[in-house]
Amino acid sequence: QKSYYVKSGLFSFFEKGSMFVFGFLGFALLARILTKMDMGIWVTFMTAAALVEVGIVGLIQNAMVRYLSNAKGAHYGNIILASLSLYILVTLGFALTLFIAAPWLAEFWHQPQLASLFRLSGLLLFMLIPFYLFNFIQQANLNFEGIFWSNFVRKIIFFGYVVILFFTKWDIQLISLLKVQILGATLGSMVAIYFGKKFFIIEQYQIDWKWVKELFRFGKFTFGTNLSTMLYKGIDKFMLARFVNPVAVSLYDAAIKITNLVDVPSMTVASVVFPQSAIQSEKSNPESIKALYEKSVGAILAIILPFILVVFIIPEFTIWVVAGAKYVEAAPVLRLTILYGLFLPFAIQFGTILDSIGKPKINFVFTLIGVTLNVLFNYIFIKVLGLGIYGAAYGTLLTYTIAFA
Numbered sequence: 344q345k346s347y348y349v350k351s352g353l354f355s356f357f358e359k360g361s362m363f364v365f366g367f368l369g370f371a372l373l374a375r376i377l378t379k380m381d382m383g384i385w386v387t388f389m390t391a392a393a394l395v396e397v398g399i400v401g402l403i404q405n406a407m408v409r410y411l412s413n414a415k416g417a418h419y420g421n422i423i424l425a426s427l428s429l430y431i432l433v434t435l436g437f438a439l440t441l442f443i444a445a446p447w448l449a450e451f452w453h454q455p456q457l458a459s460l461f462r463l464s465g466l467l468l469f470m471l472i473p474f475y476l477f478n479f480i481q482q483a484n485l486n487f488e489g490i491f492w493s494n495f496v497r498k499i500i501f502f503g504y505v506v507i508l509f510f511t512k513w514d515i516q517l518i519s520l521l522k523v524q525i526l527g528a529t530l531g532s533m534v535a536i537y538f539g540k541k542f543f544i545i546e547q548y549q550i551d552w553k554w555v556k557e558l559f560r561f562g563k564f565t566f567g568t569n570l571s572t573m574l575y576k577g578i579d580k581f582m583l584a585r586f587v588n589p590v591a592v593s594l595y596d597a598a599i600k601i602t603n604l605v606d607v608p609s610m611t612v613a614s615v616v617f618p619q620s621a622i623q624s625e626k627s628n629p630e631s632i633k634a635l636y637e638k639s640v641g642a643i644l645a646i647i648l649p650f651i652l653v654v655f656i657i658p659e660f661t662i663w664v665v666a667g668a669k670y671v672e673a674a675p676v677l678r679l680t681i682l683y684g685l686f687l688p689f690a691i692q693f694g695t696i697l698d699s700i701g702k703p704k705i706n707f708v709f710t711l712i713g714v715t716l717n718v719l720f721n722y723i724f725i726k727v728l729g730l731g732i733y734g735a736a737y738g739t740l741l742t743y744t745i746a747f748a
Contacts, residue, residue: 354487365498383589394573401569406562411483420545425554438465474532477539489538497531564703579735598677605684643688679736
């Protein structure tokens with residue numbers, strides 16, 4: 344048991360850690376080479392694209408890992424094939440929706456460049472199908488090595504391109520950044536297939552639609568929860584893009600990128616806890632599940648509290664190091680957003696446990712209430728009171744506080 348947590352935890356930590364490091368350093372370089380306007384447009388697009396990607400992943404991942412981790416015989420292959428079929432259908436639906444809605448989305452956020460980005464984003468979603476599918480299969484089999492390497496390859500491709508742009512001072516087109524992300528997803532998928540193929544066992548290639556329905560029945564609430572969670576985290580940026588301008592988005596995102604560093608321990612622990620919690624649920628062992636929640640939250644808080652304190656004391660220096668001198672004006676906002684980290688460990692592990700024990704509906708309803716509050720508070724603080732990026736911080740912090748309570 345201890346060896347599982349140590350080995351899995353290390354690979355999961357390196358995976359989440361490398362993703363954040365590449366994302367963090369990539370942002371730091373992009374902030375220095377893109378104008379605030381272009382940076383705001385890119386952040387708006389990436390926030391929307393991540394919302395769709397995470398939503399689709401939510402529909403497939405938890406249901407697939409939960410059932411596959413306990414499956415035997417023919418059911419094992421049926422679950423894989425049903426998951427693949429459901430994944431393709433859902434991705435096709437989202438890709439077509441984004442392609443059709445691209446002009447409207449560009450007009451909604453008052454940025455014509457967004458149209459071409461949203462049209463091409465469907466290709467990225469399709470390139471991610473084998474990437475996520477084979478990684479979920481590995482997770483269900485308690486194997487995290489391939490998950491680390493596939494994510495590493497996917498992220499380092501984009502990061503490497505940004506490094507080249509930083510030193511060469513080439514003219515940057517936002518559409519080129521998306522094309523490199525598609526390349527990274529493709530190469531990452533190849534790595535995921537390489538490591539996951541030994542677990543890809545299908546006895547008969549015939550879709551069992553009962554399993555498709557069962558996966559959808561379970562996954563629909565996680566899908567809704569993930570979409571709601573991403574809206575939870577993205578509604579402030581969307582409203583700033585709509586009611587203020589992309590420059591406000593870029594300034595606010597500089598503070599959020601630093602705040603997001605506290606997510607690394609939470610997400611690392613969640614990916615390791617989920618399959619173990621699912622197994623304990625099958626054994627009807629609520630005391631073990633309770634202990635998993637308490638210990639995971641406690642461990643996360645012990646790690647992140649010193650970081651939160653340092654950032655709160657010296658936000659100007661922190662943001663200067665990360666994003667450069669032109670973003671220092673966002674330091675007072677960072678002092679507010681870093682407080683999000685006090686509440687996130689409780690929320691993330693809360694959702695992880697509920698999903699793993701077969702109660703995703705409760706998690707979905709809870710998250711949906713949070714999203715509704717966040718939309719309301721952000722609208723009041725940003726639009727009605729006209730507080731701009733400070734309004735986004737106040738609105739989101741108030742939502743996290745109420746949700747925590």
